[in-house]
Amino acid sequence: MKLKFIVIILLIIVSPFTRAQDTVGIMQTFCELQDGNSMKTYCYSYISGVIDVQSSFGLTHKSETIYTCFPEGVTARQGAAIFVKWAKENPEQHHKLAHFGVIESLRSVFPCGLKN
Structure with missing residues (x-):
């Protein structure tokens, strides 16, 4: 419970400074840059934030809205590789917001299945 509270507070503090306009296409470009580039970071x-929020709020176990089951130890680097592959295969999604693409790409690799 304490962790959830901390995550909520951090999201509230950081949210005005996020790049809400980032799309799948823009995020793909960032993720394909060389390591060490600030936008690659x-x-x-x-992506680490998406994984952490889903995990922290229990959205990784057959939630009614997000069906993603991460194995232990999934890293941001792995998540970025999954996202880039998905973005390349789904160019028609490049206009959508980045969080949509990250969630969809992770769900495509780590599905839990639909809840009945």
Whole structure:
């Protein structure tokens, strides 16, 4: 419970400074940059944040809205590779917001199945 409270507070504090306009296409570009580039670091941080929030709020176990079951130890680097592959295979999604693409890409690799 304490962890959830901390995550909520951090999201409230950081949210005005996020790049809400980032799309799947823009995030793909960031994730494909060389390691050490600040926007590549942003990509890893963004994807790590999605994984952390889903895990922290229990959205990884057959939630009614998100069906993603991460194995132990999934890293931001792995998440970025999954996202880039998905983005390349789904160019029609490039106009959507980045969080949509990250969630969809992770769900495609780590599905839990639908809840009855």
